Amino acid sequence: MRKTFLSFSPPFLGSEEIAEVIDTLKTDWITTGPKTRQFEAEFADFIGTPAALAVSSATDAMLVGLAALGVQPGDEVITTAMTFCSTVHVIEHLGARPVLVDVEPDTLCIAPGAVERAVTPKTRGVMPVHIYGHPCDMDPLLEMAAARKLFVLEDAAHALPTRYRGRMVGTIGTATAFSFYATKNMTTAEGGMLAGDPDLIAKARMWSLHGMSRDAYKRYSAEGSWFYEVVLPGFKCNMTDINASLGLQQLKKLPQFQERRREVVRQYQAAFGQLPEVQVPVELKGCESAWHIYPLRLNLDMLTIGRNQFIEEMKARNIGTSVHFIPIHLHPYYRDKYGYKPEEFPVAFENYQRLVSLPLHPRLSDEDVTDVIEAVCDVVKTFRR
Numbered sequence: 435m436r437k438t439f440l441s442f443s444p445p446f447l448g449s450e451e452i453a454e455v456i457d458t459l460k461t462d463w464i465t466t467g468p469k470t471r472q473f474e475a476e477f478a479d480f481i482g483t484p485a486a487l488a489v490s491s492a493t494d495a496m497l498v499g500l501a502a503l504g505v506q507p508g509d510e511v512i513t514t515a516m517t518f519c520s521t522v523h524v525i526e527h528l529g530a531r532p533v534l535v536d537v538e539p540d541t542l543c544i545a546p547g548a549v550e551r552a553v554t555p556k557t558r559g560v561m562p563v564h565i566y567g568h569p570c571d572m573d574p575l576l577e578m579a580a581a582r583k584l585f586v587l588e589d590a591a592h593a594l595p596t597r598y599r600g601r602m603v604g605t606i607g608t609a610t611a612f613s614f615y616a617t618k619n620m621t622t623a624e625g626g627m628l629a630g631d632p633d634l635i636a637k638a639r640m641w642s643l644h645g646m647s648r649d650a651y652k653r654y655s656a657e658g659s660w661f662y663e664v665v666l667p668g669f670k671c672n673m674t675d676i677n678a679s680l681g682l683q684q685l686k687k688l689p690q691f692q693e694r695r696r697e698v699v700r701q702y703q704a705a706f707g708q709l710p711e712v713q714v715p716v717e718l719k720g721c722e723s724a725w726h727i728y729p730l731r732l733n734l735d736m737l738t739i740g741r742n743q744f745i746e747e748m749k750a751r752n753i754g755t756s757v758h759f760i761p762i763h764l765h766p767y768y769r770d771k772y773g774y775k776p777e778e779f780p781v782a783f784e785n786y787q788r789l790v791s792l793p794l795h796p797r798l799s800d801e802d803v804t805d806v807i808e809a810v811c812d813v814v815k816t817f818r819r
């Protein structure tokens with residue numbers, strides 16, 4: 435058995451990131467400035483989006499995206515029950531009503547049919563979440579959105595980089611939010627990016643910096659002037675040049691990171707595809723997952739233990755795991771405010787009870803991968819019915 439604990443998802447930073455941060459610290463410009471602008475440009479280029487706005491998190495990218503799209507009290511926004519809480523919080527923050535729907539059994543991505551049934555005259559838009567890095571089925575969503583004049587704001591916190599029928603996520607919907615949180619496919623410690631068309635991004639930029647008509651770098655640098663006007667009650671979630679320094683170097687490494695992720699996934703699929711006690715994740719035809727998460731699903735009727743004890747058994751074998759996610763409608767705030775019952779979204783609810791995410795990151799050595807595989811096989815063998 436493994437001697438040291440294997441972390442679920444540590445960051446992967448090197449001397450390049452350290453040097454870039456030090457360079458920034460020495461320039462005398464540490465908050466939003468030239469490095470952030472450069473990171474936005476290089477990120478936009480990588481995705482193939484016409485414009486991008488760097489902010490302090492994906493949560494804030496979604497918040498300023500919704501604000502720029504004009505979401506306000508009385509509006510409804512449809513999203514998935516199977517996501518991280520902040521996808522739903524941002525709708526609440528603007529005083530609008532989040533309308534949750536169930537997911538597809540294979541990918542656990544939002545079910546387009548369920549979205550269609552949830553549309554009302556108050557619906558302003560849809561927020562699909564490319565969960566685990568696998569793209570949602572965007573074509574039916576886009577068709578429906580176009581017919582009903584809805585926006586499509588994608589939560590791509592897991593989906594860097596992800597392709598759907600040849601198109602890069604970030605170039606598909608009205609706008610797309612990416613995350614650079616410490617555990618994500620690339621990191622700026624904390625950070626996020628909103629991709630979209632230049633007009634929308636310009637509006638979102640104002641929302642991200644106090645609703646001011648000119649940003650600080652333009653005001654305080656040599657080319658600037660003291661004058662600005664406040665045109666919106668904006669938020670404060672601009673990215674700093676220190677964070678952008680990490681992003682510039684991480685973005686260069688992202689293709690190598692992804693190659694390693696796919697290698698690890700190949701080994702997991704080969705090993706677990708043979709075990710009837712578990713269900714492995716799929717990558718549907720025409721889709722290219724970013725493989726942010728490797729979600730294994732336990733076939734509980736073939737095991738004598740549940741998911742929670744499975745996680746304890748993995749921990750006892752020194753392997754860190756996690757669960758993505760506890761469905762939104764089970765959390766007390768949303769459950770009580772909207773009166774949700776657990777069975778209201780049966781696919782999300784049932785799969786939640788059998789989900790366990792295994793370590794998947796580019797720092798995994800071949801030995802680490804073997805240790806994870808051996809631990810899973812050992813737990814399954816010990817507790818098979």
Ligand SMILES: *Cc1c(COP(=O)(O)O)cnc(C)c1O
Nearest residue numbers: 491492493518591613614615626
């Ligand atoms: C991580 C995550 C977020 C939030 O990202 P932050 O950058 O931490 O705000 C949103 N949605 C999903 C699906 C996530 O996994």
